[in-house]
Amino acid sequence: MSLGIKKNDTILIISGDEKNKRGRVLDVSPKKGKILxxxxxxxxxxxxxxxxxxxxxxxxxxxxxxxxxxxxxxxKCDKATRIEYKILESGTKVRVCKKCREVLD
Ligand SMILES: [Zn+2]
Incomplete structure:
Protein backbone atom coordinates (compact mmCIF):
# COMPACT_ATOMS: atom_id res chain seq x y z
CA MET A 1 0.00 0.00 0.00
CA SER A 2 1.35 3.40 -0.91
CA LEU A 3 0.80 6.20 1.54
CA GLY A 4 1.79 8.89 -0.94
CA ILE A 5 4.29 10.22 1.56
CA LYS A 6 8.00 9.56 1.51
CA LYS A 7 10.96 10.14 3.74
CA ASN A 8 12.08 13.81 3.78
CA ASP A 9 8.71 15.10 2.56
CA THR A 10 7.16 17.97 4.49
CA ILE A 11 3.73 17.28 5.92
CA LEU A 12 1.04 19.33 7.64
CA ILE A 13 -0.77 17.89 10.63
CA ILE A 14 -4.52 18.27 10.13
CA SER A 15 -5.96 16.81 13.32
CA GLY A 16 -5.17 16.20 16.95
CA ASP A 17 -3.01 18.11 19.40
CA GLU A 18 -0.40 19.06 16.84
CA LYS A 19 -2.85 20.42 14.28
CA ASN A 20 -1.41 23.00 11.84
CA LYS A 21 2.19 22.09 12.58
CA ARG A 22 4.54 21.17 9.81
CA GLY A 23 7.34 18.69 9.97
CA ARG A 24 9.81 16.66 7.96
CA VAL A 25 9.13 12.96 7.50
CA LEU A 26 11.76 10.80 9.18
CA ASP A 27 10.34 7.38 8.46
CA VAL A 28 7.35 5.71 6.82
CA SER A 29 5.75 2.37 7.77
CA PRO A 30 3.46 1.52 4.82
CA LYS A 31 2.11 -1.67 6.41
CA LYS A 32 0.96 0.12 9.54
CA GLY A 33 0.00 3.29 7.68
CA LYS A 34 2.14 5.24 10.12
CA ILE A 35 4.56 8.05 9.62
CA LEU A 36 7.27 9.39 11.89
CA LYS A 76 6.38 23.56 -5.47
CA CYS A 77 3.33 25.56 -4.34
CA ASP A 78 3.80 25.23 -0.55
CA LYS A 79 0.20 24.14 0.04
CA ALA A 80 -1.12 21.09 1.85
CA THR A 81 -2.47 18.95 -0.94
CA ARG A 82 -3.79 15.61 -2.04
CA ILE A 83 -1.76 13.82 -4.63
CA GLU A 84 -2.38 11.90 -7.81
CA TYR A 85 -0.16 9.46 -9.58
CA LYS A 86 1.01 9.78 -13.12
CA ILE A 87 3.00 7.32 -15.22
CA LEU A 88 5.74 8.98 -17.24
CA GLU A 89 6.73 7.80 -20.73
CA SER A 90 9.71 6.12 -19.11
CA GLY A 91 7.28 4.00 -17.08
CA THR A 92 8.16 5.72 -13.81
CA LYS A 93 5.25 6.38 -11.49
CA VAL A 94 5.42 9.87 -10.04
CA ARG A 95 3.35 11.91 -7.63
CA VAL A 96 1.53 14.98 -8.87
CA CYS A 97 0.22 17.83 -6.72
CA LYS A 98 -3.55 18.22 -7.16
CA LYS A 99 -3.31 21.95 -6.52
CA CYS A 100 -0.54 23.10 -8.87
CA ARG A 101 -0.30 19.97 -11.08
CA GLU A 102 3.50 19.86 -10.68
CA VAL A 103 5.32 16.56 -10.59
CA LEU A 104 6.75 16.09 -7.11
CA ASP A 105 9.33 13.40 -7.68
ZN1 LIG B 1 1.65 22.07 -5.62
Missing amino acids: VEKINIIKRHMKPSKKYTQGGIVEKEAPLHRSNMMLVCP
Whole structure:
Protein backbone atom coordinates (compact mmCIF):
# COMPACT_ATOMS: atom_id res chain seq x y z
CA MET A 1 0.00 0.00 0.00
CA SER A 2 1.35 3.40 -0.91
CA LEU A 3 0.80 6.20 1.54
CA GLY A 4 1.79 8.89 -0.94
CA ILE A 5 4.29 10.22 1.56
CA LYS A 6 8.00 9.56 1.51
CA LYS A 7 10.96 10.14 3.74
CA ASN A 8 12.08 13.81 3.78
CA ASP A 9 8.71 15.10 2.56
CA THR A 10 7.16 17.97 4.49
CA ILE A 11 3.73 17.28 5.92
CA LEU A 12 1.04 19.33 7.64
CA ILE A 13 -0.77 17.89 10.63
CA ILE A 14 -4.52 18.27 10.13
CA SER A 15 -5.96 16.81 13.32
CA GLY A 16 -5.17 16.20 16.95
CA ASP A 17 -3.01 18.11 19.40
CA GLU A 18 -0.40 19.06 16.84
CA LYS A 19 -2.85 20.42 14.28
CA ASN A 20 -1.41 23.00 11.84
CA LYS A 21 2.19 22.09 12.58
CA ARG A 22 4.54 21.17 9.81
CA GLY A 23 7.34 18.69 9.97
CA ARG A 24 9.81 16.66 7.96
CA VAL A 25 9.13 12.96 7.50
CA LEU A 26 11.76 10.80 9.18
CA ASP A 27 10.34 7.38 8.46
CA VAL A 28 7.35 5.71 6.82
CA SER A 29 5.75 2.37 7.77
CA PRO A 30 3.46 1.52 4.82
CA LYS A 31 2.11 -1.67 6.41
CA LYS A 32 0.96 0.12 9.54
CA GLY A 33 0.00 3.29 7.68
CA LYS A 34 2.14 5.24 10.12
CA ILE A 35 4.56 8.05 9.62
CA LEU A 36 7.27 9.39 11.89
CA VAL A 37 7.64 13.16 11.70
CA GLU A 38 10.48 15.24 13.08
CA LYS A 39 9.55 17.14 16.28
CA ILE A 40 5.87 16.11 16.03
CA ASN A 41 4.08 13.91 18.57
CA ILE A 42 6.95 13.89 21.04
CA ILE A 43 6.58 11.38 23.80
CA LYS A 44 8.67 10.93 26.91
CA ARG A 45 10.17 7.55 27.45
CA HIS A 46 11.73 6.30 30.58
CA MET A 47 14.97 4.66 29.62
CA LYS A 48 17.07 2.31 31.60
CA PRO A 49 20.76 3.10 31.50
CA SER A 50 22.30 1.61 28.37
CA LYS A 51 25.27 2.14 26.10
CA LYS A 52 23.43 4.89 24.25
CA TYR A 53 21.88 6.55 27.31
CA THR A 54 24.45 6.02 29.99
CA GLN A 55 22.46 7.97 32.58
CA GLY A 56 19.11 6.42 31.78
CA GLY A 57 16.21 8.68 32.72
CA ILE A 58 13.68 10.37 30.47
CA VAL A 59 14.27 10.59 26.75
CA GLU A 60 12.06 12.60 24.42
CA LYS A 61 11.33 10.87 21.17
CA GLU A 62 8.92 11.18 18.27
CA ALA A 63 6.11 8.62 18.04
CA PRO A 64 4.62 7.75 14.65
CA LEU A 65 1.27 9.21 13.62
CA HIS A 66 -1.32 7.69 11.32
CA ARG A 67 -1.31 8.84 7.71
CA SER A 68 -4.88 10.16 8.08
CA ASN A 69 -3.67 12.84 10.51
CA MET A 70 -1.60 14.63 7.91
CA MET A 71 -1.41 15.98 4.38
CA LEU A 72 1.57 16.33 2.13
CA VAL A 73 2.88 19.88 1.70
CA CYS A 74 3.73 20.42 -1.94
CA PRO A 75 7.33 21.62 -2.32
CA LYS A 76 6.38 23.56 -5.47
CA CYS A 77 3.33 25.56 -4.34
CA ASP A 78 3.80 25.23 -0.55
CA LYS A 79 0.20 24.14 0.04
CA ALA A 80 -1.12 21.09 1.85
CA THR A 81 -2.47 18.95 -0.94
CA ARG A 82 -3.79 15.61 -2.04
CA ILE A 83 -1.76 13.82 -4.63
CA GLU A 84 -2.38 11.90 -7.81
CA TYR A 85 -0.16 9.46 -9.58
CA LYS A 86 1.01 9.78 -13.12
CA ILE A 87 3.00 7.32 -15.22
CA LEU A 88 5.74 8.98 -17.24
CA GLU A 89 6.73 7.80 -20.73
CA SER A 90 9.71 6.12 -19.11
CA GLY A 91 7.28 4.00 -17.08
CA THR A 92 8.16 5.72 -13.81
CA LYS A 93 5.25 6.38 -11.49
CA VAL A 94 5.42 9.87 -10.04
CA ARG A 95 3.35 11.91 -7.63
CA VAL A 96 1.53 14.98 -8.87
CA CYS A 97 0.22 17.83 -6.72
CA LYS A 98 -3.55 18.22 -7.16
CA LYS A 99 -3.31 21.95 -6.52
CA CYS A 100 -0.54 23.10 -8.87
CA ARG A 101 -0.30 19.97 -11.08
CA GLU A 102 3.50 19.86 -10.68
CA VAL A 103 5.32 16.56 -10.59
CA LEU A 104 6.75 16.09 -7.11
CA ASP A 105 9.33 13.40 -7.68
ZN1 LIG B 1 1.65 22.07 -5.62
